[in-house]
Structure formats: structure tokens, C-alpha cells
Amino acid sequence: MTHSDPSPPAIELRDVTKRFRTPAGSVHTALRRLNLTVAPGEFCAVVGPTGCGKSTTLSLISGLEPASRGEVLVDGGPVRGISEGIAFVFQNDAVFPWKSVLANVAAGPLFRGVPRREAVEQARDWLRRVGLAGFEDRHPHQLSGGMRKRVALAQSLINRPRILLMDEPFAALDVQTRQIMSDELLRLWELTRPAVVFITHDLEEAIALADKVVVLTAGPGTVKATFEVGLPRPRRAQEIRFDAAFVEMYQRIWESLRDEVELAYARTAAAPPSTAEPEKETL
């Protein structure tokens, strides 16, 4: 957001292309010439039709996968392997089922060599912050879906990341819990102010949370449009939806997203995949 800031962007993708080799032996292009910049402390939401390469984008930023072409920069430096200072809340549950809640949250610091006593102390702190004090000894299967997401959040944030990647973190939750979690996420985000890339299918959620919303095209994904969300902070995700500016924003972004969603749907509903891959013009 702060354009006067001389420091490099937290995340920068330059002309990134990602291809996968499919089991059949052919090559599948998941991302094509994607450009994306996220400033330090900026909250960026990414929306796009299913299968357009959103999760792939995050795996490139985190260093779990290398780009096929183009540059991925984190804090100005190229990404090689897993980058330091990054946290990732996965699309699927990824807390360790054999560790207690406390051990799950303390895992990050312990992996990084923080003494056990201190790691446990920090973990208790974070559990309190996400409202899970008293559940330290439970195992993940003894928690609700929403509670597990909070464990995942605490587990990620305890490492005090400079960059937080979230892949549809609340998709599996019911609407009420999702709104509560949105508010909670904003509150926690204010604590450490990492740069965030937040993937979602829920446009309302995207606008309520983010400083900017990026719309990706139907696969192969590339940026179709970027929208700055000028809504003032601190926000309350539950109330901001009724704001006139919010509604207007929603309509603009939906206009842009709708074509892509329909295109993606037509492709999967219609005959063979990857035959017709019309080049999308980027805005």
C-alpha cells in the first residue's frame, strides 16, 4: 500500500509460468506469465475459478515448488527452496494428528531450535490469543473444524512470519464461524502485520479482509484485474458487508470474476479438457 516505502516488496512474481507433467505424460500449464506484487504488511486476497492455479501460486511463493519460468522474489531475493519467515495455512487440514494441540503449536519454534520451555511458553500464549486456552492436551480429532483452523493459525503465526500464505483457510467452516474467524484473523494480523496472500472463493470474505483483491483468469492462471479496497481499518468483517462502498466494490469485482468462473465451468462441463485454451487478455 505504502508506495513511498523504499524497501522491496514482500512478494514479487515476475512473468511466472508453472507447468506440470501430468500422469499421462503431457504438459499442463497451471500458471502463465503471472505478475503479482505484495507490499510488506499488505493484505492481498486472490480469487479465481477453481483449478486456475491459486494453490500453485502459493506453493511457488513458499518454495515448495519451483517456477518453470519467470522469477519469484521474496523480500527482494529469489526463492530457492523453503523460504524463511513464511507461514502457510493449507487448504486441507495440516495439523499433526498425533501431536497434542500444544505440541502442534510449539512445533515451529521447536523445529527452529528454540528451547523447549520457551517454545511451550510461546505456544500457550498463542493458544490464548486464538481462544483455545484449556485445550492444550487435546488431540486434533477431538476438536471441531473451526478449532482445528485456529490451531493451524496459531501454529503458523507463532513463527512471527513476515509473509503469511493462506489457502482457503475457512472454506470448510460454516458461515457464522467463518465470519468470527475472519474478525479473529484481522485482529491477529494487526499484532504482527505480516504480508498476507489470502486465497478464497468467497468474494465477500476477500473484500472484507483485504487491501487489494486480485482476480485470476481461468486456467492457465494469470492476473486478470487488481482492485484496491479502500475501506477503512480497523474493520469488522461481520458489519462491513452492509457498507455501500462494499456493495459497489463487490459488484465491480464480481463482474470481472464472473466471466472466468463461467468459462472454467463451461470447460469442465463440456468435452475434453485442455483442447481449447483461449488466450486471455490481461487487463
Add this chain to the structure above:
Amino acid sequence: MSTARPDTRAVSPTPHAGTDIAEPAEAGTRPRRRRLVVNAVRFVPLVVFLGGWEVLARAGVLDPFFFGQPTRIAAQVGDWVTGGTEIGSLWTQVGVTLQEALVGFAIGVVLGIVCGIALGRVRMLADIFGPYIKVLNSIPRIVLGSIFIVWLGLGVQSKVALAMVLVFFAVFFNAFQGTREVDRNLVANARILGASKRQVTFHVVLPSALTWIIASLHVSFGFALIGAIVGEFLGAQQGLGLLISQAQGSFNPNGVFAAMVVIAVIALAAEGLITLLEKQLLSWRPPQLSGADL
């Protein structure tokens, strides 16, 4: 060699500490009554079987000379316990066999886990050693037993080696498969959280593969006993296998069956211990996962 599915033997259906323990009266009496019924009914087939056998033997339908007779089998066990066997005290024989089985089991399990995880984690190793493992696994174990006796003599070592080989393959294939089935998401999560390769192995791969490994332990202690006894059968100076082969040599079916009873008791006790271990190590699993307990 079996690669048992991990969920074929799951943790007990007893409720977890900290889970739903509301309505203790309801939850308490029902399983208790159920357990009583199970225990009572459990003995019916045994009684029918042994009773029928005894009656048929006495009536002369089954010739006791070939088929033995439950009461005489019991008497034989009693004789061994009080008076010892032809080759020395019964406890010595049990001790020798148990020692061979346990040492073979321990070495086989450790090697199986280490090799299984190593080959499961490092693709290169799997590609290089895969064919060898398959070839070795296809050798009939009884042949190996003979070879070990030639190499290692009639003492304890040849039996330990045979037990070890039997256990190794069972555990190896389960550890290998378990390692390959590790949730990639969990590995990715651990790496992002800052885990080194080693830490991923110990904090993610091993606990996750443990479900598979422990499932294999149930089978493999049986294999260890088989290894020890077959080894003794092929040639030994002491042990339950030798006891069986001597009883066989002197046309004493009661002796063979009596040795089987002793072995069964050992196997049951070991099974109980392994189930306890399983409950300890896999306490994190949801109880719904557990089906029938064997």
C-alpha cells in the same frame, strides 16, 4: 508376505480420556455387560471342540494313538511343568525359544523399520535395492532355515537369524508402504514450519507410518515364534521346536499338542503386550477408527 492394512487392527473401542464421558451410568454398564456376555460365549466353541474331541477319542472314533486326547494333552503339559521334559526342564525350553524369538523379533523390527523408512523416503535407495528385496523375499524361508543351520550351527544364532528374516520382511513392507502413504500436506507443513529432513522423518513420517508398522507387529511376533520353532525343528539342542520334533519322532501326538498349547499361551501373552503398546503409541487416533478388536 503380508502388508497388512493398518486399520485391520485398530485401537480398542474404549472411550478416550477427555472425550465424551457424559452419562457415566449408561456408558459404564453397557460395555460391562457386553464384555461379560462375550467372555462367557467365547468359551463355548472351545468347550464344544475339546469335549467333542475327548468323547470321540474315548469312543474310539478318533484313534488317540494318532489324534491324541485333550485330557492326555493336559496331563502331558502337567508332567512337563512338574517333572520336566526329556530334554530338560520345560522352563528352559520355553526360555530358549522365547529368547530366540525375542532377539530375532527385536532385530527384525528395528532393521525393518529403518530400511523401510529409508527406502520409502529416499527414492534412489528404493530404485537401487528394490529388486534385491523382492528376490530375497521370494526365497522360501524353510530353505533359509537350512542355510542358517549350516552357517551358524545348531545353537541359538541360526534360530535368531531365521526369526529375524521372517520379521524383517513383514515389518519392512509395512514401514515402506506407511512411509509412502504419508500425507504430503503434513510434510509440506512441517517443512514450512522449519523442520529439517531429519525432523520431518521423526515428527511426521515415523508417527504416520507407525499405524502401519504396529499393525505388522501383531503378525510378526507370530512369525518370530514360527522362525524360532521351525529353526529348532530343523536342528537344535534345546527348545520347544525340538520338543515337538522329539514327540513326533516317538509317535506321541499328545506331546506335539502339548507343545502347541505352550506356544499358544506365549503367543497370546505377546499379543496382549503388543496391543498394550499399540494403545500407548496410537492414543492420538480417534476411537471411531477402531473396528472390531482381534
